[in-house]
Amino acid sequence: MEEQISTLSLNIKKKEIRFKFAKEIERLSGIDVMRCIQCQGCSSVCPFAESMDYPPNRLIRLIQYDLRDTVLSSSTIWLCVGCHTCSNQCPQAIDIVSLMDTLRSIAIEEKRNIPEPTILEFHRSVMSSIENHGRTHKLEIMMDYKSRTRKWFEDFNLGLKMLSRRKLDLTPSRVKNNREIKEIFARSWEL
Numbered sequence: 591m592e593e594q595i596s597t598l599s600l601n602i603k604k605k606e607i608r609f610k611f612a613k614e615i616e617r618l619s620g621i622d623v624m625r626c627i628q629c630q631g632c633s634s635v636c637p638f639a640e641s642m643d644y645p646p647n648r649l650i651r652l653i654q655y656d657l658r659d660t661v662l663s664s665s666t667i668w669l670c671v672g673c674h675t676c677s678n679q680c681p682q683a684i685d686i687v688s689l690m691d692t693l694r695s696i697a698i699e700e701k702r703n704i705p706e707p708t709i710l711e712f713h714r715s716v717m718s719s720i721e722n723h724g725r726t727h728k729l730e731i732m733m734d735y736k737s738r739t740r741k742w743f744e745d746f747n748l749g750l751k752m753l754s755r756r757k758l759d760l761t762p763s764r765v766k767n768n769r770e771i772k773e774i775f776a777r778s779w780e781l
């Protein structure tokens with residue numbers, strides 16, 4: 591019943607607002623956020639929902655209501671780690687991971703103020719490791735991230751603990767055809 595009311599109110603709103611932002615996202619990513627029925631399934635399973643200023647379902651609602659600035663300034667888009675837990679749960683098959691990627695890209699392109707700047711550096715460290723080896727090398731990511739943020743001693747004890755438990759490989763493992771991965775990155779940099 592609650593869902594029906596929610597859908598009904600959305601249909602009424604559809605006539606009142608133009609959904610410019612939702613259309614922009616659909617054009618860039620192919621994701622139709624208007625399909626979201628606000629069941630909250632995504633937010634109930636997201637391991638980071640409590641740290642986000644808007645859990646995923648609310649972020650989508652903000653997009654539906656065309657609140658572009660609020661969405662692009664939110665911490666949510668930077669705290670999402672792309673774990674797919676939410677998308678697996680979504681009855682409407684909304685690809686929330688790609689949605690977050692798209693929102694981050696827009697925010698970067700528009701040089702928006704990033705509420706979690708060190709997370710952007712973390713993303714860059716992860717991507718750089720994938721570009722180098724075709725997969726992630728945790729120790730390299732950690733060192734690269736530290737050199738970008740200059741926070742050398744933050745999490746130092748955690749790093750030592752991980753090393754002692756052999757959770758950090760000293761040398762990276764590589765995919766067989768790393769050249770193809772590098773080509774993909776080179777093309778994406780061109781774009």
Ligand code: SF4
Pocket residue numbers: 635636637638639646669670671672673674675676677686687690
């Ligand atoms: S992909 Fe992002 S929004 Fe979805 S559950 Fe994981 S952290 Fe949360």
Ligand code: SF4
Pocket residue numbers: 625626627628629630631632633646647650676679680681682683684
């Ligand atoms: S699980 Fe899917 S339909 Fe439900 S609120 Fe989240 S995005 Fe919307």
